Amino acid sequence: MRVIALDGPAGAGKSTIARLVSLKVGMPFLDTGAMYRGIAFAVLRDGIDQHDCDAVGKLARLTELELEDDALLVDGVDVTSEIRSNDVNAVVSVISAHSPVRSVLRDQQRLWISSHNGGVVEGRDIGTVVFPDAILKVFLTASPLIRAARRVAQSGGDTARVAESIAQRDHLDTTRLDSPLRPAEDSIVLDTSEMTIEQVVEAIARLFEDVELRMK
Numbered sequence: 506m507r508v509i510a511l512d513g514p515a516g517a518g519k520s521t522i523a524r525l526v527s528l529k530v531g532m533p534f535l536d537t538g539a540m541y542r543g544i545a546f547a548v549l550r551d552g553i554d555q556h557d558c559d560a561v562g563k564l565a566r567l568t569e570l571e572l573e574d575d576a577l578l579v580d581g582v583d584v585t586s587e588i589r590s591n592d593v594n595a596v597v598s599v600i601s602a603h604s605p606v607r608s609v610l611r612d613q614q615r616l617w618i619s620s621h622n623g624g625v626v627e628g629r630d631i632g633t634v635v636f637p638d639a640i641l642k643v644f645l646t647a648s649p650l651i652r653a654a655r656r657v658a659q660s661g662g663d664t665a666r667v668a669e670s671i672a673q674r675d676h677l678d679t680t681r682l683d684s685p686l687r688p689a690e691d692s693i694v695l696d697t698s699e700m701t702i703e704q705v706v707e708a709i710a711r712l713f714e715d716v717e718l719r720m721k
């Protein structure tokens with residue numbers, strides 16, 4: 506399957522870059538973080554205990570997620586802005602550590618990609634677990650301070666608080682047992698701290714061209 510896997514921690518610039526790469530290479534874009542955020546939203550909506558693995562897993566199976574361009578519908582309701590709230594930020598890494606949730610969303614991600622004939626997929630475990638055969642795997646990273654500053658520039662807030670929330674999520678995402686955040690062995694690690702968005706997009710597009718040439 507023609508998949509570009511873009512993984513990395515919060516604030517590394519994945520969403521912006523994945524969107525631009527998808528336009529440049531003419532492949533659809535899948536934001537898997539938005540899917541985990543959709544389930545986190547449903548957990549808060551229904552008042553379910555975020556630590557109750559079985560209850561959250563059951564909810565993930567029953568919840569309908571629809572991704573349309575940049576919008577996310579949860580059970581038919583547009584929650585595109587709600588899924589970026591501090592409340593969702595506070596629970597999303599806990600609920601995404603539950604294996605039943607990961608299994609449901611992994612299946613949906615694979616289905617989405619096969620029905621779209623490939624795509625640019627952004628997440629934490631795309632190159633390691635969801636699409637281990639992706640034709641290009643890039644792990645985007647940047648220093649914690651720069652990542653916090655980027656999030657503040659994007660969505661506002663206090664830099665120290667945002668940095669703390671990112672550090673907490675990094676910790677949960679890298680130490681969970683099921684598909685922790687880490688670069689795949691065959692991924693290309695790009696530290697974007699000192700790079701502009703255009704430079705990163707250009708670098709990935711060039712890597713993709715090389716891969717396509719080699720595949721011909």
Ligand code: DC
Pocket residue numbers: 515516537538539541542597598601602627628629630631674678
């Ligand atoms: O990329 P993001 O900040 O929107 O992701 C939100 C959370 O979802 C992140 O803290 C961990 C989880 N996530 C995951 O576990 N696996 C993915 N493939 C994508 C996101």
